[in-house]
Amino acid sequence: MINFTPGPSQLYLTVEDHFRRAIRDGIGSLSHRSKEFETIFRETTDGLKELLSIPKENHIFFTGSATEIWERILQNLVEEGSFHLVNGAFSKRFYEIAAQLNKYPRVLEVPFGTGFDDSIRVPETAGLVAVTQNETSTGVALPLDFVHRLKERSKNSLIAVDAVSSLPYPEFDYSKIDSVFFSVQKGFGLPAGLGVWVVNDHCIEKAKSLLAKGISIGSYHNLPTLWAHGRNNQTPETPNVLGIYLLSNVVRDMLRKGMNKIRKETDYKAAIVYQALEKHSYLSPFVKEKEFRSKTVIAIDCGQHFTQVKEALLKKGMIPGDGYGDFKKRHLRLANFPTHSKEQFENLVDTIAGLNG
Amino acid sequence: MINFTPGPSQLYLTVEDHFRRAIRDGIGSLSHRSKEFETIFRETTDGLKELLSIPKENHIFFTGSATEIWERILQNLVEEGSFHLVNGAFSKRFYEIAAQLNKYPRVLEVPFGTGFDDSIRVPETAGLVAVTQNETSTGVALPLDFVHRLKERSKNSLIAVDAVSSLPYPEFDYSKIDSVFFSVQKGFGLPAGLGVWVVNDHCIEKAKSLLAKGISIGSYHNLPTLWAHGRNNQTPETPNVLGIYLLSNVVRDMLRKGMNKIRKETDYKAAIVYQALEKHSYLSPFVKEKEFRSKTVIAIDCGQHFTQVKEALLKKGMIPGDGYGDFKKRHLRLANFPTHSKEQFENLVDTIAGLNG
Numbered sequence: 001m002i003n004f005t006p007g008p009s010q011l012y013l014t015v016e017d018h019f020r021r022a023i024r025d026g027i028g029s030l031s032h033r034s035k036e037f038e039t040i041f042r043e044t045t046d047g048l049k050e051l052l053s054i055p056k057e058n059h060i061f062f063t064g065s066a067t068e069i070w071e072r073i074l075q076n077l078v079e080e081g082s083f084h085l086v087n088g089a090f091s092k093r094f095y096e097i098a099a100q101l102n103k104y105p106r107v108l109e110v111p112f113g114t115g116f117d118d119s120i121r122v123p124e125t126a127g128l129v130a131v132t133q134n135e136t137s138t139g140v141a142l143p144l145d146f147v148h149r150l151k152e153r154s155k156n157s158l159i160a161v162d163a164v165s166s167l168p169y170p171e172f173d174y175s176k177i178d179s180v181f182f183s184v185q186k187g188f189g190l191p192a193g194l195g196v197w198v199v200n201d202h203c204i205e206k207a208k209s210l211l212a213k214g215i216s217i218g219s220y221h222n223l224p225t226l227w228a229h230g231r232n233n234q235t236p237e238t239p240n241v242l243g244i245y246l247l248s249n250v251v252r253d254m255l256r257k258g259m260n261k262i263r264k265e266t267d268y269k270a271a272i273v274y275q276a277l278e279k280h281s282y283l284s285p286f287v288k289e290k291e292f293r294s295k296t297v298i299a300i301d302c303g304q305h306f307t308q309v310k311e312a313l314l315k316k317g318m319i320p321g322d323g324y325g326d327f328k329k330r331h332l333r334l335a336n337f338p339t340h341s342k343e344q345f346e347n348l349v350d351t352i353a354g355l356n357g
Numbered sequence: 358m359i360n361f362t363p364g365p366s367q368l369y370l371t372v373e374d375h376f377r378r379a380i381r382d383g384i385g386s387l388s389h390r391s392k393e394f395e396t397i398f399r400e401t402t403d404g405l406k407e408l409l410s411i412p413k414e415n416h417i418f419f420t421g422s423a424t425e426i427w428e429r430i431l432q433n434l435v436e437e438g439s440f441h442l443v444n445g446a447f448s449k450r451f452y453e454i455a456a457q458l459n460k461y462p463r464v465l466e467v468p469f470g471t472g473f474d475d476s477i478r479v480p481e482t483a484g485l486v487a488v489t490q491n492e493t494s495t496g497v498a499l500p501l502d503f504v505h506r507l508k509e510r511s512k513n514s515l516i517a518v519d520a521v522s523s524l525p526y527p528e529f530d531y532s533k534i535d536s537v538f539f540s541v542q543k544g545f546g547l548p549a550g551l552g553v554w555v556v557n558d559h560c561i562e563k564a565k566s567l568l569a570k571g572i573s574i575g576s577y578h579n580l581p582t583l584w585a586h587g588r589n590n591q592t593p594e595t596p597n598v599l600g601i602y603l604l605s606n607v608v609r610d611m612l613r614k615g616m617n618k619i620r621k622e623t624d625y626k627a628a629i630v631y632q633a634l635e636k637h638s639y640l641s642p643f644v645k646e647k648e649f650r651s652k653t654v655i656a657i658d659c660g661q662h663f664t665q666v667k668e669a670l671l672k673k674g675m676i677p678g679d680g681y682g683d684f685k686k687r688h689l690r691l692a693n694f695p696t697h698s699k700e701q702f703e704n705l706v707d708t709i710a711g712l713n714g
Contacts, residue, residue: 008386008595017378023376024388028548029365049537064550067577097576185595191385193421193550193597219454220424237424238542240550240597259385 002344004313005321006136006165006297006335015338019251027245038233040245048253051169051259054198055174055255057106060224062239063195066164066183068221070097072197073128073160073179075218076207080104083126083157085142088112088135089325094162095130101280110328112138113299115292116146116347127206129157135164137324139285139299140292141166148176158202166296168254168338169266178202184243187296188250189339194243199223201291211284254338262338269336272293276349281356283309285329298334299323306330311354316351318344361670361700362678363493363522363654363692369546370696375606384602395590397602404608406528408616409524411555412531418583419596420552423521423540424576429554430485432535432575439460440483440514442499443472445469445492445681451519452487453631469495469684470656472649473503479511484563486514491523492541494681496642496656496690497664498523505533523653525611525695526623535559541600544653545607546696550601556580611695619695625692626702627652633706635672637714640666643688655691656680665689666712671709673708676700 003010023029025068030037045060054060063069074082074097084095084111098105108120112135122129129150134141151160152230158178163170167182174180179199185192207223217223220236229236254262274293277285277300286299300320302309313332323331336345360367369451379385388393402417411417420426431439431454441452443466455462465477479486486507491498508518511680515535524539531537536556542549564580574580575591577593584591611619631650634642634657643656657677659666663686670689680688693702 003386005388008388008598010388015385019376019380019385023373028372029360029368029542030544031362032549064425064597065594068421071576100573100576102571104575135500185386189386191401191597191599192389192595193600213461214363216457216459219428219457222457237422238540238549240421240548240600241365241598242548243550316557 001317002240002340003319004170004334004348005319006186007137007183007335008192008228009335009337010189012253013344014074014248014250014251014253018246022242027242030169030241031141032238032241037241040248041233041235043246044248044251047248047255048196049278051251051255051308053171053174058174058198058200059204059227060267061197061199061230062235062244063197063221064193064224064240066162066181066195069181069195069197070094072097072218073105073130074101074103075216076161076223077158077179078103078128078201079213079215080131081106081123081125082128083122084108085116085120086110087114087116087140088132088139090162090164091132092134092148094132098130113140113288113332115140115287115289116143118146122150122157124155124156126154128160129154129177130160132162133170134163134274134294134296136165136297138287139294139297140228140287141294141296143291144170144172148173152175158195168259169263169296171263173199177232181203181296184247186335187337189248189337190250194240194247209255239252242264242291253299265342266295266336269340269342270298272345273298273352276352280352283352283355293335296336298336300332302330312355313351315347315348317348318348318351344347359697360676360678361691361697361705362676363543363690364466364540365542365549366694367546367696368548369607369610370550371605371607371610372481372542372546374623375603379599379602387596387598389592389598394598397598397605398590398592401601401605401608401652404552404605404612405701408608408612410528410531415531415557416554416561416587418554418556418587419592419601420554420578421550421597422537423519423552426449426538426552426554428458429575429578429654430458431455431458432573433567433580434515434517434536434560435460435485436567436570436572438463438480438482439485439487440479441465441487442473442477442489443467444471444473444497445489446494447492447519448487448489451478451489455487469550470497470643470645472497472499472646475503475506479507479514479614481513483514485517487517487519489519490527491520491651491652491653493522495644495652496654497644498651498653500648501527501529505530506520508533513562523651525616526620526653528620531692541604543692545604546694547600547603547607551597551604553604612695622699623693623695626656626697626699629702629706630655630691630693630709633709637709639710640709653693655693657689657691659687663689669712670705670708675705675708
C-alpha cells in the first residue's frame with residue numbers, strides 16, 4: 001500500500017534504513033547534552049539551510065509540532081493585532097490561536113478553495129502578517145510572488161509563512177520572509193513529533209522587545225532561549241533526539257538527489273494529475289484557478305463519486321486522503337511529496353483515467 | 358556499555374523489539390486521526406492507570422516534553438502566586454518558568470541536597486503548590502507522606518508533583534495530588550520526545566475558570582482542549598505517534614512483570630549502593646539524611662576522586678552520569694530505573710567497593 005494522505009504520509013524511502021541504524025547506534029538513548037547530539041543538531045540545521053537555500057544568518061529551531069510553532073510565533077512576535085490571511089482550516093486555526101492568546105487578531109477571509117490577489121491591504125498597525133502558503137485542507141497554494149510581495153505592502157510587519165505541507169518544494173526568497181515553518185511528517189516523510197521553525201534576527205529582536213515591555217513570551221521555547229541554546233547546537237529541553245537524527249539523514253539524502261530534481265519531479269507528478277482531472281468526465285480539481293493549485297497537496301472534487309473513486313484507488317494499493325471538515329465525503333486529497341515516485345503517480349493517473357465513464 | 362545516566366537513560370530492555378515491530382507495522386506514518394491510533398492512545402492511558410493505580414476518573418495527556426508540562430501547568434492552573442518548594446536545579450526551573458509567565462510565584466528554597474520538613478507553611482493565597490518529588494539534579498526524593506500531606510496544609514491549593522525521574526516507582530495516593538507528570542526517557546526507558554501529564558477534574562475546572570476570566574491558558578494544549586480530544590482518545594495536534602506506541606508497549610511489559618516486583622528490585626538495587634557508599638573509605642551519598650535519599654537517582658559525592666571513580670566505572674562498561682551544575686566534577690549520578698537489572702547493580706557495587714583504598 002502506498003500512502004498518499006497529506007500527512008502523516010508515506011515515509012521517505014530511506015527512513016526505515018535510518019531507523020535501523022539509529023537503533024544499532026543507540027540514538028534512542030543518546031543524551032541531548034552530548035557532543036554527538038550537537039553534531040546531529042548542526043548537521044540538521046546546516047543541511048536544511050543548504051537544501052532550502054536559507055541564509056546562513058537565519059536560525060533553525062525544533063519544537064514538538066508545527067501546531068506548537070503557531071503558538072510560539074504569536075507569543076514571541078505579536079504584541080497585539082496580528083493579521084491573518086484565511087482561506088482554509090489551517091490558516092483559520094492560526095488565527096484562532098491568536099485569539100486564544102489574547103493577541104486581538106484581525107482577519108481577511110476568503111472562501112475555502114480560493115486564494116488572494118494583489119488588491120489586499122494589510123493594516124498599517126499589524127505587527128505580524130500570518131499566511132499559509134499551502135492550505136493542506138483545500139489544496140490551495142499561494143504563488144511565491146504573492147507571498148514575497150507581502151513585505152512591500154506591510155513594511156512594519158513581520159511576515160510568518162506556514163509551509164507545513166509544501167516544504168521542501170517551494171523556493172522561498174528568505175529576504176522577503178521573517179519566519180517559515182513546517183512539520184516533518186509531510187514533505188520530509190518522517191514520523192510525526194517534530195516541528196521546524198526558521199526565523200531571522202528581526203524575529204529574535206522583536207521577541208526581546210516584547211520581553212523588555214514585560215510581556216510574557218513563554219519560557220523554554222521563547223526565541224531568546226531557543227537562540228541561546230541553538231547557537232551552541234543545543235536545545236533548551238530534552239528534545240525528540242531520534243526525530244532530529246532522522247531528519248538530518250533525510251536532508252542528506254535529499255541533498256544527494258538534489259532539490260532541482262525533486263522540484264522537477266514534483267512538477268511533473270502534479271501536472272499529470274491535474275491534466276487527468278481536467279479531462280475527466282466527472283472528477284475535477286477543487287481549486288478552480290490554476291495559479292492557486294497546490295503542487296504538493298492536490299484536492300479532487302469527487303462530487304457524488306467519492307466512495308467509488310476511493311475504493312478504486314484502495315483496490316490498486318493506493319491510500320488517498322479524505323477531504324477535510326465539511327468536504328470529508330466529497331474531496332479526496334493526494335500528497336505529492338518527494339517520497340512519491342513518478343511511477344506511483346503514473347499508476348495513480350491511470351487509475352483515475354480508467355474511471356472515466 | 359550500560360547507561361546509568363539519569364536521563365536519557367538505558368532503553369527499557371524490550372524497546373528495540375518494539376521499534377522493529379513499529380517499523381514493520383507502519384507506525385511511523387500512522388495517521389493520528391485513525392481508529393488504530395485511538396486504540397494505541399486508549400491502551401496507553403488505560404495501561405498507565407493500571408500500572409500506576411491512577412483513578413479511572415483522572416485524565417492523561419501527552420506533550421512534547423516534561424518541560425512543556427511545567428509551562429502548561431502554570432498557564433492552566435495559576436492565576437497568580439504559585440508556591441514552589443525548591444531544593445535543586447529542576448524545582449528551581451519550575452519556579453523560574455512561573456516568573457517568565459508573569460505568574461508572580463513565591464518560593465521556599467532550601468540548600469541543594471536537602472528536603473523539607475513538616476514545619477513548612479504554604480501561603481493561604483497560593484492557588485498552586487509545585488513540588489519536585491524527585492530532584493534529578495541532586496538525588497533528593499521527598500517522602501510520599503510529605504507530598505501527600507501538602508494537601509492538608511493548603512486546602513485551597515492544587516498540588517502539582519514533578520515525578521519526572523521517579524515514576525513508575527512511587528506509589529502516589531492520587532486523592533492527595535491534583536497533577537503529576539513525567540517524561541518517558543527516564544524510568545520508562547524510552548527515546549525522548551514525549552511528556553505525560555496526569556490531571557484530575559479540579560485541574561480542568563480551574564483552567565476553565567481562568568478562561569472565563571479572560572486569562573489566556575494557551576491554545577492547542579490547554580486543558581479543556583486536551584480534555585475534549587482526549588475523551589475521544591485523540592490529541593489536538595499531530596503528536597509523537599511512535600513515542601506513544603512505544604510507551605503503550607513498555608507499559609504492557611511492565612504490567613506483565615508487575616509493579617510490586619519492579620519496586621522491590623528498585624529498593625534492593627538502591628539499598629546495596631547506599632550500603633556500599635556508607636561503608637566506603639572516600640565515597641559517600643551526597644544526600645546526608647536517609648529519608649531524603651532517592652531510590653531512582655543516586656548522587657555520589659566523590660570528593661576529589663571524581664575522575665578516578667568515573668574511569669573505573671567506564672572501564673567496566675558502566676556509564677555514570679556526571680554531577681549537575683556546580684557539582685559536575687564532584688558528583689556522579691546513577692539512574693536506578695526498571696531497565697537496570699539486579700546483576701548490573703551488583704557489578705556496579707562490586708566496582709565501587711573495589712575502589713576502597
